[in-house]
Amino acid sequence: MxxxxxxxxxxxxxxxxxxxxxxxxxxxxxxxxxxxxxxxxxxxxxxxxxxxxxxxxxxxxxxxxxxxxxxxxxxxxxxxxxxQNQEMGPLFPGALEALDVLRAQDHTLLAVATGKSRRGLDKVLERHGLKGMFHSEQVADHHPSKPNPSMILTALTETGVVPQKAVMLGDTTFDMDMARAAGIKKIGVTWGYHPAASLQPDAMIDDFAALAGAVDQLIGF
Structure with a gap:
């Protein structure tokens, strides 16, 4: 593994x-x-x-x-x-394509660590055709709130991946602090809800097209 x-x-x-x-x-x-x-x-x-x-x-x-x-x-x-059939939030541009690129790699596993509930995440995955995309799905129902590292540590255990070969992608200081506490690398995005300057990640991307390269740079091929 x-x-x-x-x-x-x-x-x-x-x-x-x-x-x-x-x-x-x-x-x-x-x-x-x-x-x-x-x-x-x-x-x-x-x-x-x-x-x-x-x-x-x-x-x-x-x-x-x-x-x-x-x-x-x-x-x-x-x-x-x-x-009321209100439209769910859209995927950010390039998100699905970036997920597909990583999923196609035999040596790369995908996971989610979210403050959403299980029910909330299920709705998002269903709405955007992402069911089965992730090998580990960690939600707020079963963990302390971010930035506690519990979600990441559980994802590592479930997938059998060592911390040195894992990276967290997020838009908030909570994501970055959670990754830091779990001992894994962190990639920040500039399009999220916290100012990019506050994140202090190991790598920052402005576009999903840059994700695969940033992952390779931080945790190897």
């Missing part, structure tokens, strides 16, 4: 531009408790965290009971948007 390598993908802000539905669901969650929704850049700054941690960050002065209700309101808002 030592000849295998693993590329781990964040979802929101990295593979999928989900800011429209995130903002819509957040608006409904804050409205449910008659609270003022923070501005867009503040809301998007928490993308990647599990919902409990996200609401604790966005409204630290609100009591635990109200925050718990907001988490449930957010989840319900997502279900409502789906029921």
């Amino acid at each position: 030592s000849d295998l390598r693993l590329v781990i993908f964040d979802v929101d802000g990295t593979l999928v531009d989900s800011q429209a539905e995130i903002m819509a669901a957040m608006a409904l969650a804050f409205q449910s408790e008659r609270l003022i929704l923070p501005e867009r850049k503040v809301v998007l700054s928490i993308v990647g965290l599990s919902l409990a941690e996200a609401f604790q960050t966005l409204c630290p002065d609100v009591d635990d009971g109200r925050r718990a209700r907001m988490v449930e309101a957010y989840k319900a808002a997502f279900m409502s948007l789906r029921t």
Whole structure:
């Protein structure tokens, strides 16, 4: 198994531009408790965290009971948007092509590490025809929130890949810190929800076409 390598993908802000539905669901969650929704850049700054941690960050002065209700309101808002057949967030340009290039390599395995729930990830994979694409799928239901390295460590265990042959692709400092804590390489993207200058990755890409080359550079062929 030592000849295998693993590329781990964040979802929101990295593979999928989900800011429209995130903002819509957040608006409904804050409205449910008659609270003022923070501005867009503040809301998007928490993308990647599990919902409990996200609401604790966005409204630290609100009591635990109200925050718990907001988490449930957010989840319900997502279900409502789906029921109304609202369009899911699109894949970022070039994402599918980059996934196909890596998947075609016999020595490369793919994984997901996301703050989404299992149900949320399943919807994304189904919507974009990505079911079966990933050898390991790590979601918020079964792990502490990023940047805890639990998701990456589990993906490594499931795939049998050593840390030196693994890399994380993400758009937030949570992704980069998670990768650092797990002892693997990290690639940042410039199109996500955290300022690119804040990421401090081992490599930065401006376009998905550059991903395969960055992976080769960091963890070998």
